[in-house]
Amino acid sequence: MAVKRRRGNNPAENDQKPLRNDAKRAKKSLTANDLIYYIAVITIASVSGLLHRNHVAKMFENDKHFSHLSTLERELSFRTEMGLYYSYYKTMVESPTLQDGVNNIMNDNITEYPLVINTLKRFNLYPEMILAIGYRSYEFINAFFQRETKQCWRVNRGEGLSPVESCEGLGEPSYFYVESVFALHGFMMFVFLLFGVYLSNSIFGGILAAASFFCNHGECTRVQWTPPLRESFAYPFFIIELFLVTHVLRTSRPMWRHGFWIAIASTLFMIPWQFAQFALLTQTMSVFATYMLHFIGSKKLKIIMFGQLFGWLLSWILLFMNEMLLTSFYFSCLITVLIIMWMEPLIVKLRLSILMWTVQGSFLLSGTVGLKILIGKLLKISDDAHIGDILRAKFTDFKNFHTQLYTCSAEFDFMEIETPMRVSKTLLAPGALLAVLGIICLVGYQELLSWKRKKSVKGKDEKQIQEPLVKPDRSKPHAELIFHIFQLFCFTVMAVMIMRLKLFWTPHLCLITSLLAYRPLFGWVGSKERHFALLALYLAGMSYQGYQNITEQLNIVGEFSNIPLEQVVEWITHQTEPNAVFAGAMPTMATVKLCTKRPIVNHPHYEDAGLRKRTMKVYSMYSRKSLEDVKQNLVDLQVNYAIVEGSWCQKRSRIGCSMPEIWDISDEENRHKMPVCLILNENPEPYFKTVYKNNVYTILKVQ
Incomplete structure (x- = not known):
């Protein structure tokens, strides 16, 4: 994308230094x-x-003292989904050849034993595959030149713990992984x-955006705590894709090649993360809303839709015809928008803008939802049915076992009130609100002038005056700013509904804040010097509150240690057969697979209908069913060992969120009985036998 500085006779224009692609x-x-x-x-x-x-790397090191951990301790620090994703990187790194590693993850019978699944398709593992290629290439090149890639030493852990070997450098697989993310x-x-x-x-606008991000870092990202999560790999490409869409909306000469680059960026955003489709859905609707208001013509809309649809197609192919992409709201929305564009000549005849908006908006919503339901029913795919259930549970009294597992987690709860308070203390929210009001006032004033100009025209044909959709190249000034208002609104709704999704909302506030330096919006404050002084x-x-936030994050100092889980892993490694099958809590199963390479029957990637049924059977260990029923559920899954965590019997984030209480929703007839997990901890005979126990975990052998 070319970077151009605009120059003109208008004083306001002379203050601008846009990055534009202007052919002339x-x-x-x-x-x-x-x-x-x-x-x-x-x-x-x-x-x-x-x-x-450096900032995220420093916080990560401070939090875990990663440089002084052993290989096992580093793997143990990757809990829940992180451990599951990292295990496939480890598989590809340790396989005799890269091809063997890729074959192993594409024909995996360890993750959902005894099923054979393509984990590259199911878990969006292209980042791990690319990093494995990078690591093996790095090691090969350095071995050729006989260069050392890591340093190792023994670390005395104290407190009666045995010393461990710790290696530091890019030659250590875990180091290469996290350093690549950073x-x-x-x-x-x-x-x-x-x-x-x-x-x-304005350069000052860019500085404002970056400074806002740093000052609100804890609200903008969590890569410093959770490097292997899918969002860590996907979000940077969303920023690039959003940049490209903004350029198409602003430039006076959009080219079809811009659509190609949007396709590449959206593909790189989608293939690492299943949730990317929802962010792109909001983008599609925001662009279409900008089109509905006649701020862009049909050509720009077609270029962006071409890029998004081509990106979806590439992602669908690269993910081996992933069913969740095919039945997604995003795909249905793209098809619906294409149909509306095809019907454009008919819609134009409605003449009245308010009538056109009603028809287009109604068709978009009904078409998106209806097409999604139709495709799902025709293909008999229900993997994403839980998403609708979660939304239903948030606004009604509906609840079931699966929705409770989500909504009882703070990440999937409504946004906490502290979040808007924190972004207000750094002046981020007030600054973004001021920018949004500035956009509305500027665009409203321009629209008023345009309306008066049209009204003053006498004797002209009404078609010549209105023609809002006839000319495909027609665009109004500041269309990209209107788009960003719609996009911010969508991200706000997402963040309020699911706190985890504030990673879209807060960075977008930072981008909007950069507009405080936009002279056409705030040139009325006076000269450029006075404007920049106010900025x-x-x-x-x-920076006053931002500096405190940054200091607070950097002061989080600890050292990872999970001795009970380490003991469990060591026992499994040395006391069980390599083909012994395990079941237990989803986070623990990811660790068992990563550290011991034993087959497991359930894991933390909960977006598959079959996996949800498997996990429900395993979690009967925390229900009030009989021991015989629990054993039968595990036998059905061919489980040899079950790991019970005593704390899961009592712990809860709020009323109704302990595991026995969650089970009571689906198992009303046993509601008043003692939880099975308590019985298993005390006397699991005759259906189970306790083979290992520490203060947190109990390993039971299925008799």
Whole structure:
């Protein structure tokens, strides 16, 4: 994408330095001032990216003391889904050849024993495959030049624990993995600052966006605590894709090649993360809303829709015709928008804007939902049925076993009130709100002038005056800003409903805040010098609380240790057969698979209908059923050993969220009996035999 500085006779325009792809100006040679400007932007963005990479790496090290952990301890630190994803990277790294590793994950009978599944398709494991290729290449090249890639030493852990060997350097697989994630997020911040510069036409706007991100870091990302999660690999590519969409909406000469780049970016966003489809769904609807209001013509809409649809198709193919993509609301929305565009000549005849909006909006919503339901029923796919159940549970008294497992987790609960309070203390929320109000006022004023101009035209044909959808190339100024208002609204709704999704909302607030430096919005404050002085004052106010937030994060110092789980892993490794099959809590099963390579029957990736049924059978250990019923459930899954965690019998985030209480919803006839997990801890005979026990875990052998 070309970077251009706009120059003109208008004083307000002279304050702008947009990054634009203008064909006419591209023919002109760069001036010395332009070159200095571009170098300054790239330099500041590079410094910002490097600072962010170092910042997240420092917090990660402070939290876990990762450099001094043994290989086993590092693997134990990757809990829940993280351990599951990392296990496939480990498989590809340790296999004799890369091809063997890929074959192992594409024909896996360890994760859902005895089923053979393609985990590359099910779990979006392209990041692990790419990192495994990178690691093996790195080791091969350094071995060829006989260079050491890691340093190892013995660490005395004290407290009666045995010493461990700890290796540090990119030659250590776990180090290579997390360092790659942190480097990717350094690049994300590089692009993020450029995005802020482009959106605001000002270097100061880019600095505001990046500074807002740093000052609200704990609300913007959690990569520093959970590197292997899918969002850590996907989100940087969403920022790139959003940047490209913004460029298409702003540029006066959109090209079809822009749609191609949108397709590539959206593919890189979708293949690492199943949830990416929902973020892109909101983007599609935001672009379409901008089109409905006549801020862009049909050509720009077609270019963006082409890019998104082609990206969906590439992702669907690369994920081996993944059923969840085919039955997604995103795919149904894209098809519905294409149908509406095909019907455009008929819709234009409605003439009245309010009538067109009603028809288009109604068709979009009904078509998206109806087509999604139709495809799901025709293909008999229900893997994403739990999503509808979760939404239903949030707004009604509906609840079942699966929705409770989600909604009892803080990550899937409604946004806590502390979150908007925290982003208000850093002035992020007030700054973004001021920018949004500025956009509304500016666009409203322009629309009022346009309406008066049309009204003053006498004797002209009404078709010549209105023609809102006839010319495919027609666009209004600041269409990209209207799009970002819609997008921010969607992200706000998502974050309020599911707290985990604030990772979309808060960074977008940071981008919107960059518009405080946009002269067409806030040139009324006075000269450029006065404007920037006010921005510096705002930045200082933000930094006061922001500095405290950053210091608080950096002061989180600890050292990972999970002795009970380490003991369980060591016992399993040395006391059970390599083909012994295990069942237990989803987070623990991911660790068992990663550290012992034993077959498991359930795991934390809960987005599959079959897996949800398996987990419900395993979790009967925490119900009030009879021991005989629990044993039969495990025998049906061919389980040899079950791991029971005593704390799961009592722990709960709130009333109704302990495992026995969750089971009471689906097992009313046993509601008043003692939980099985208590019986299993005390006397599991004759259906089970206790073979190992510590203060947290009990391993039972199925008799």
